[in-house]
Amino acid sequence: MTDLSPIAGLHAATAELDPPLAALDLTALRANVADLVRRAGGVPVRVASKAVRCRAILEEVLGGELTAAGGLAGIMAYSLSEAIWLVRRGARDVLLGYPTVDRAALAELATDETLLRSITLMVDDVAQLELIRAAVGTDLVRPRVCLDVDASLRIGPLHLGAHRSPVHAPEQAATLAAEALRRGFDVVGLMTYEAQIAGLPDSNVAVRLMKRVSAAEITKRRKRVVDAVRSVTGKLEIVNSGGTGSIEVSIVDPDVTEVTAGSGLYVPTLFDHYRSFTPRPALFFATSVLRRPTPSIATVFSGGYIASGPTGPSRVPKPVWPTGLRLIGAEGAGEVQTPLTGASELRIGDRVWFRHAKAGELFERFDKVHLVEADGTRVTVPTYRGEGHCFG
Numbered sequence: 001m002t003d004l005s006p007i008a009g010l011h012a013a014t015a016e017l018d019p020p021l022a023a024l025d026l027t028a029l030r031a032n033v034a035d036l037v038r039r040a041g042g043v044p045v046r047v048a049s050k051a052v053r054c055r056a057i058l059e060e061v062l063g064g065e066l067t068a069a070g071g072l073a074g075i076m077a078y079s080l081s082e083a084i085w086l087v088r089r090g091a092r093d094v095l096l097g098y099p100t101v102d103r104a105a106l107a108e109l110a111t112d113e114t115l116l117r118s119i120t121l122m123v124d125d126v127a128q129l130e131l132i133r134a135a136v137g138t139d140l141v142r143p144r145v146c147l148d149v150d151a152s153l154r155i156g157p158l159h160l161g162a163h164r165s166p167v168h169a170p171e172q173a174a175t176l177a178a179e180a181l182r183r184g185f186d187v188v189g190l191m192t193y194e195a196q197i198a199g200l201p202d203s204n205v206a207v208r209l210m211k212r213v214s215a216a217e218i219t220k221r222r223k224r225v226v227d228a229v230r231s232v233t234g235k236l237e238i239v240n241s242g243g244t245g246s247i248e249v250s251i252v253d254p255d256v257t258e259v260t261a262g263s264g265l266y267v268p269t270l271f272d273h274y275r276s277f278t279p280r281p282a283l284f285f286a287t288s289v290l291r292r293p294t295p296s297i298a299t300v301f302s303g304g305y306i307a308s309g310p311t312g313p314s315r316v317p318k319p320v321w322p323t324g325l326r327l328i329g330a331e332g333a334g335e336v337q338t339p340l341t342g343a344s345e346l347r348i349g350d351r352v353w354f355r356h357a358k359a360g361e362l363f364e365r366f367d368k369v370h371l372v373e374a375d376g377t378r379v380t381v382p383t384y385r386g387e388g389h390c391f392g
Contacts, residue, residue: 007321007353010284013372019351020287020302022366022383024057027374028282029265033061035277036264037071039247044073044258046095046240049082051262053360054369055089056381061265066091076240076260079391080105080121082384087118095146095189095240096122097260106135109143116141120188120238124148124165126176129183145185146238149173149225151192153214161194161214170221170228177232189238190229192222193260197246208275215249226255245274263359269318270307270357281355283369284320285362289350290337297328298343300352304333305365307357314357321353322346364390 006025014023036045052058055066063069066086074093077083080100087094099122100106109115123129123145132143150168152161167173177187197211226239239257242250244264250256263271266283287300307315316333319325324342331339340352356362363369367386371379384391 006281007284009374009376010370010372011286011321011351011353013376013378014286014370017370018288020285020366021370022283022285022362022368023370023372024266025282025284026060026371028267028280029057029060031280032265032267032282033070033072035280036244036247036261039277040071040259041251042071043251043256044068045071045247046074046076046258046260047072047265048076048078048097048243048260048262049086049360050076050078050097051359052265053363053384054381055086055384055387056371057265057369058086060371064090067093073258076262080109080119082389082391083119084108084115085389087115092118094118095120095191095238097191097193098122099124099128099148101128101131103131103135106132107137110136110138110141116143120144120146122146122148122191123180123185124150124167124176126179129180129185132185133183139184142184142186144188145180146189146191146240147173147176147180147187147229149190149192149222151194151218151222151241153210153217164193170224173225174228174232177229181233187229187233187236189236189240189257190225191238191240192218192225193243194218194241194246194249197242197249211249215246219249219253222253223255244271245276248276266359268307268356268359268362270314283359283362284353284355285317285366286351286353287338289343289346289348289352292343292346292348293339296344297339297341298325298346298350298352299337299339301338302334302336303338303354304335305354305356305362306333307361309358317354317356319352319354325352 010023076095076097080102083094148165150165180187239255241256242259244261247259250259267279267281289298290301291299325340328339363383
């Protein structure tokens, strides 16, 4: 359940500012970092930047050099342009979480030895290798690549998990690795992301059973995949696995060299119902009451920051302070206004605090975030958007 005590501190620390605004409780953030490191049991935790989208917060958890600190090591970027930007600002270990077809960014990568050493591309198809090589424009450089191996659970025609890589079987992974080597790439790792475990709350018995079955299946199959790829490439630097919701599953496998987490830093509402950890929300946004259409309804400005994924109640922001507020089903969270019920005590100009459903996506709506210490001191920093970047 949401601990509302930090919101009072955020509210006081930002009292003179006009909403809408985003604020981060640094005490909660640091506690979440410590919990991720504890759960990883000594396995390095790579930070998923898509769930952060703020360079200052990446520096807070990874250190000023954006590379490693206190059990966290490396960044998983979601865009090659983003990865290049981060390396230009000090990062030296950036793994792309997704393939890229950004030809301009690939050409830039090829011209800089620091970029080539610091960035590992993600591939799952020979066609991607062909595009990368053409964009690089030379056979004289050897880009680092990691193989994305499908970690979904397949039971007959049933597919449980994200539709990501076409590479599922050990033989497919070994074939792709051999093709990458033949085409002049350095194959340094492989990744298995178990979306059906990491991204699915423990909402009922059926889900928990599916997670156990899936965990057993991917652990066995990953071992065969790793062995098959190593037979082609030799030692691998990276065997990446997991997400905030599946760290415990991933670290059981001795082949796994690192786990990835990002949402566990902010803990949005989609992570409220996991058994493996106790959520401590760190990131909130506030907006103000514009009008009172009835004695029990208050309408606040904007607020329709809908998260990606399947549309439905789980993707809308949740009003959390003052308590007792609820969205109206017929209107939901709106583009420029959001009506709330249970608002009999709210007045024009009062502030309402929300939590977003997903982590870093909120910062596509804000150009800055206010970082608040336990003593109420506040530092304001730009988000990716505030630094002039939208990486997709």
